Amino acid sequence: MADNKTFTPKSVGSLTAKNRIIRSATNDHLGNRDGSVSDAEIAMYDTLACNEIGTIITGHMSVSPNLDYRADEVQLCIGDDRYIDGLSRIASKIHEYDAIAIAQLSHAGPKGLHPIDFNELSTEEMERIRDWFIAAAVRAQRAGFDGVQVHIAHWYLLQAVANIDLNHRTDKYGGSPENCLRLPLEIVEGIRKECGAGFIIMVKMNAHNTLEGIDDQYLLNMYADRLVNAGVDLVELSGSDFARKDRKAELYYIEEARKLKEVHPEIPMSLVGGIFSRDTIEKALEVTEFVSLSRTLLTQPDFLTKLKNEEDLNPEADFKSRCIHCNKCFEIFATKYERCVFGPVLPKLEETFSHQ
Ligand SMILES: Cc1cc2nc3c(=O)[nH]c(=O)nc-3n(C[C@H](O)[C@H](O)[C@H](O)COP(=O)(O)O)c2cc1C
Numbered sequence: 001m002a003d004n005k006t007f008t009p010k011s012v013g014s015l016t017a018k019n020r021i022i023r024s025a026t027n028d029h030l031g032n033r034d035g036s037v038s039d040a041e042i043a044m045y046d047t048l049a050c051n052e053i054g055t056i057i058t059g060h061m062s063v064s065p066n067l068d069y070r071a072d073e074v075q076l077c078i079g080d081d082r083y084i085d086g087l088s089r090i091a092s093k094i095h096e097y098d099a100i101a102i103a104q105l106s107h108a109g110p111k112g113l114h115p116i117d118f119n120e121l122s123t124e125e126m127e128r129i130r131d132w133f134i135a136a137a138v139r140a141q142r143a144g145f146d147g148v149q150v151h152i153a154h155w156y157l158l159q160a161v162a163n164i165d166l167n168h169r170t171d172k173y174g175g176s177p178e179n180c181l182r183l184p185l186e187i188v189e190g191i192r193k194e195c196g197a198g199f200i201i202m203v204k205m206n207a208h209n210t211l212e213g214i215d216d217q218y219l220l221n222m223y224a225d226r227l228v229n230a231g232v233d234l235v236e237l238s239g240s241d242f243a244r245k246d247r248k249a250e251l252y253y254i255e256e257a258r259k260l261k262e263v264h265p266e267i268p269m270s271l272v273g274g275i276f277s278r279d280t281i282e283k284a285l286e287v288t289e290f291v292s293l294s295r296t297l298l299t300q301p302d303f304l305t306k307l308k309n310e311e312d313l314n315p316e317a318d319f320k321s322r323c324i325h326c327n328k329c330f331e332i333f334a335t336k337y338e339r340c341v342f343g344p345v346l347p348k349l350e351e352t353f354s355h356q
Pocket of ligand 1: 154
């Protein structure tokens with residue numbers, strides 16, 4: 001019997017998600033080189049949205065108008081009004097199936113095509129980045145998205161700034177944990193002000209915000225609390241090491257989530273990382289209100305449909321995803337287009353990589 005909680009509606013900000021499953025932001029590597037949305041992406045979102053997922057977060061989109069600051073050459077851009085029409089096709093497609101549509105906003109920072117050392121930026125340049133995020137959220141709203149997720153994880157710009165061992169700034173954006181959080185905080189406050197009370201704001205956070213691991217839980221609790229007070233509706237908890245985990249590992253960040261919930265039970269959360277089965281979904285939902293899936297849905301976009309209908313997901317193991325955590329999907333630029341991927345998008349991937 002499929003767990004009742006998994007398919008129980010739950011509010012997220014001003015809306016109600018039809019169930020507890022979130023498609024975690026997953027870069028599809030299917031965008032056009034000019035940063036615009038491709039037809040293959042619309043086909044991909046159709047495949048995902050028709051399969052019961054309650055909330056769908058897009059792959060990370062670059063907030064900078066300068067395409068050189070993207071994470072890769074086919075990453076979507078949301079840094080200019082000319083992208084709004086294409087983005088609205090994604091939001092409409094997700095809404096066709098009554099799912100909540102969330103646009104993930106990111107600045108690749110040190111991991112960009114043109115890497116940026118944020119410690120070298122002036123205060124004004126940091127403020128310009130803040131304003132790019134806020135303007136991008138307004139564009140997402142105009143494109144019809146229900147909300148945005150601000151990406152403060154995985155060594156991209158905002159997570160690097162929030163990491164107290166990487167941040168050596170001496171202005172208002174560095175020098176203390178409070179200052180290391182200031183840029184994400186100002187972004188959230190600005191989005192709330194510009195987009196209004198009904199617009200969903202999520203953040204994706206790292207469980208670890210130091211290199212030494214000394215004050216990680218304290219920082220996580222403090223950061224999450226402040227972000228929620230600034231207007232965040234849901235904290236998705238992740239970590240930078242998900243692709244290096246042992247193949248047998250599961251529920252990678254559940255202990256950190258549990259400790260955060262002990263101190264701040266009021267913070268709405270989703271857990272992401274290492275959730276590949278009905279069993280791990282149920283375990284996560286004992287701690288957080290939502291669970292987020294990435295590789296499980298890359299491998300089997302119909303995972304949830306099958307789970308709901310109590311069909312075998314993997315012939316060799318009941319209610320487990322077929323994903324073997326080989327991570328070829330994550331290393332796609334090194335492995336060309338060898339990855340588990342939905343049928344409709346393969347021609348687009350071949351086209352993308354034939355240029356390289
Ligand atoms: C191919 C691929 C692309 C990803 N792209 C993004 C992204 O754009 N934004 C993001 O926040 N995380 C991204 N992630 C990380 C996932 O959202 C998720 O945090 C991670 O894969 C752990 O979840 P899982 O165990 O369910 O795969 C990506 C992961 C994969 C495998």
